Amino acid sequence: MCGIVGYIGKQQAYPILIKGLQRLEYRGYDSAGIALINNGNLNVYKAKGKVADLVQFAEKKDITGNIGIAHTRWATHGEPNQVNAHPHYSQSEELAIIHNGIIENYAVLKEGLKEHGYTFNSDTDTEVLIQLIEYVKKSNQVDLATAVQLALNQVVGAYAIAVIEKNKPDTIVAARKGSPLVVGVGEDEYFLASDATPIIEFTNKVVYVGDEEIVTLERDKELRIKTISNVEKTPEIKKLEMTLNQLEKGGYPHFMIKEIFEQPKTLSDSMRGRVNVEENNITLSGFIDNKGKFLNAKRIIITACGTSWHAGLIGMYAIEEFARIPVEVEYSSEFRYRKPVINKDDIVIAISQSGETADTLAAVELARSQGAFIFGICNVVGASIPRNTDSGCYTHAGPEIGVASTKAFTAQVTVLTMLALMIGREKGTLHQDRYLQIVQELGRIPEKMKMLLTQNDAIAQFAKTFTYAQNFIYLGRGYNFPVALEGALKLKEISYIHAEGYPAAEMKHGPIALISHEMPVVVIAPSAGMYEKVVSNIQEIKARKGKIISIITEGDVVVKNLSDYSISIPDTEECLVPLLAAIPLQLMAYHIAVVKGCDVDQPRNLAKSVTVE
Numbered sequence: 001m002c003g004i005v006g007y008i009g010k011q012q013a014y015p016i017l018i019k020g021l022q023r024l025e026y027r028g029y030d031s032a033g034i035a036l037i038n039n040g041n042l043n044v045y046k047a048k049g050k051v052a053d054l055v056q057f058a059e060k061k062d063i064t065g066n067i068g069i070a071h072t073r074w075a076t077h078g079e080p081n082q083v084n085a086h087p088h089y090s091q092s093e094e095l096a097i098i099h100n101g102i103i104e105n106y107a108v109l110k111e112g113l114k115e116h117g118y119t120f121n122s123d124t125d126t127e128v129l130i131q132l133i134e135y136v137k138k139s140n141q142v143d144l145a146t147a148v149q150l151a152l153n154q155v156v157g158a159y160a161i162a163v164i165e166k167n168k169p170d171t172i173v174a175a176r177k178g179s180p181l182v183v184g185v186g187e188d189e190y191f192l193a194s195d196a197t198p199i200i201e202f203t204n205k206v207v208y209v210g211d212e213e214i215v216t217l218e219r220d221k222e223l224r225i226k227t228i229s230n231v232e233k234t235p236e237i238k239k240l241e242m243t244l245n246q247l248e249k250g251g252y253p254h255f256m257i258k259e260i261f262e263q264p265k266t267l268s269d270s271m272r273g274r275v276n277v278e279e280n281n282i283t284l285s286g287f288i289d290n291k292g293k294f295l296n297a298k299r300i301i302i303t304a305c306g307t308s309w310h311a312g313l314i315g316m317y318a319i320e321e322f323a324r325i326p327v328e329v330e331y332s333s334e335f336r337y338r339k340p341v342i343n344k345d346d347i348v349i350a351i352s353q354s355g356e357t358a359d360t361l362a363a364v365e366l367a368r369s370q371g372a373f374i375f376g377i378c379n380v381v382g383a384s385i386p387r388n389t390d391s392g393c394y395t396h397a398g399p400e401i402g403v404a405s406t407k408a409f410t411a412q413v414t415v416l417t418m419l420a421l422m423i424g425r426e427k428g429t430l431h432q433d434r435y436l437q438i439v440q441e442l443g444r445i446p447e448k449m450k451m452l453l454t455q456n457d458a459i460a461q462f463a464k465t466f467t468y469a470q471n472f473i474y475l476g477r478g479y480n481f482p483v484a485l486e487g488a489l490k491l492k493e494i495s496y497i498h499a500e501g502y503p504a505a506e507m508k509h510g511p512i513a514l515i516s517h518e519m520p521v522v523v524i525a526p527s528a529g530m531y532e533k534v535v536s537n538i539q540e541i542k543a544r545k546g547k548i549i550s551i552i553t554e555g556d557v558v559v560k561n562l563s564d565y566s567i568s569i570p571d572t573e574e575c576l577v578p579l580l581a582a583i584p585l586q587l588m589a590y591h592i593a594v595v596k597g598c599d600v601d602q603p604r605n606l607a608k609s610v611t612v613e
């Protein structure tokens with residue numbers, strides 16, 4: 001979603017800001033803009049489309065200045081066009097703002113401002129906010145930081161904002177509530193961004209701006225932070241672990257395929273220091289520190305969105321099987337509003353790749369207010385969710401740039417599996433021998449993934465056959481039902497082909513009506529787990545002439561002979577099949593999207609990090 005970048009220092013701001021916007025492109029956006037102060041002018045340039053369109057637009061304009069703010073916009077209020085793109089000027093054109101989030105009471109504020117003679121050019125809530133800041137500043141005769149503070153006290157909603165003032169070329173004022181914001185601290189310079197990706201090239205020292213905090217970045221001065229209720233805060237500088245290489249494509253045509261191929265490594269990274277195959281042991285410090293809570297939990301509620309929700313469903317199968325604790329898996333957006341019953345001895349597990357998903361963050365807040373213990377499973381170190389949970393476990397998959405989540409998903413499943421195994425062993429609900437077998441096998445998964453990835457060319461080849469399809473059905477049972485959901489999601493996200501995931505046996509209650517010789521049906525049919533039942537489901541599809549693409553265990557000739565296409569995965573434990581079965585589905589979706597000419601890494605309308613509800 002919207003991306004924010006800012007720079008103040010001795011260098012030219014324009015190239016830094018443009019590069020920053022390009023680093024944030026992965027978040028998803030539909031227009032871009034930049035504001036620079038130079039020689040008493042506050043220049044704003046905006047364009048619909050990509051950052052490249054903005055660069056073209058700004059080509060012959062004055063792009064000098066060593067202070068500026070820039071933005072990629074994912075439309076909420078008003079269609080994606082040049083007028084609605086950020087930055088927005090205030091009425092006098094003395095101030096400019098960029099904003100990520102939604103000002104919920106913008107309509108009331110707008111009416112009030114109209115009465116004071118303010119007029120509006122755009123349809124955005126953001127323009128209302130900058131007019132309000134200007135109105136407050138002028139009527140109270142205060143500086144920019146104070147005006148921002150006073151204005152934000154009137155605002156209901158979520159925001160990360162950055163504001164600059166034509167006559168104050170030495171200051172950027174930024175603030176956040178709900179939406180992410182990070183400050184990079186360099187030598188005599190500051191950077192500002194929605195996440196650390198635009199910053200890492202310049203400095204590894206960052207300050208994560210907290211909720212309801214206003215930060216003032218001033219040339220040659222210390223960083224100043226105060227809350228919107230006027231409490232001074234001392235900035236806490238943290239060191240980034242990310243590297244620049246992780247943000248590059250490394251020779252691959254797209255981030256998505258790079259990230260699919262990274263999975264043997266990212267899985268090992270997720271397990272490093274946690275799974276010890278020699279000693280047959282798993283150690284998760286987030287569990288050990290809170291062992292009593294897990295062992296006494298009456299219920300576990302998993303809350304997440306999108307792909308993370310699918311990982312949560314797989315976690316439910318594993319936790320219930322091994323730890324015998326009832327699990328509920330909730331869409332964060334539903335959970336946060338449906339007045340759920342949460343007890344003090346419940347554990348709420350929030351799963352999020354980005355750690356910034358607005359609905360999951362709100363679900364965490366709700367669970368906290370009701371006294372539950374909250375455990376976060378996140379990929380981005382230092383993001384809002386890990387900072388707002390009682391304990392947790394990072395997935396360590398490294399930055400995921402492709403909008404379609406791949407390596408973060410398998411890392412989430414790995415962490416959930418480790419957690420389920422640990423609870424089960426400690427509770428005594430999982431027999432030691434089974435525990436040891438599964439731990440050993442978990443250690444072998446990265447190698448098995450490598451073997452599986454050698455089938456990439458073959459999958460690319462047969463994927464071409466299916467670019468005609470308008471619809472797909474994905475079927476699986478048990479642990480592989482969520483994999484079917486995830487496979488379908490991957491395909492629709494990036495190839496725009498409609499796809500539905502279903503529990504294989506449930507197909508008879510509806511989707512079977514859709515089956516014809518034109519309908520490709522992907523069936524996850526490994527030997528481990530309800531094999532015969534799935535074979536019967538395949539027969540039902542075949543009888544209706546559906547095209548069967550099966551994911552089978554190596555050596556299975558029965559399902560292979562029933563299928564039009566089949567992809568073999570190495571044999572493994574039932575609970576670990578999702579880690580392998582997900583890979584051919586990711587590759588298939590990728591290759592179909594590439595042949596269709598889709599923008600794989602930045603699919604239309606989608607955002608990587610959904611920071612508004």
Ligand code: G6P
Pocket residue numbers: 305306307308351352353354355356357360403404405606607608609610
């Ligand atoms: C967006 C992304 C998905 C992701 C979902 C949840 O829709 O495009 O890839 O699964 O948000 O995001 P989170 O960061 O909370 O896992």
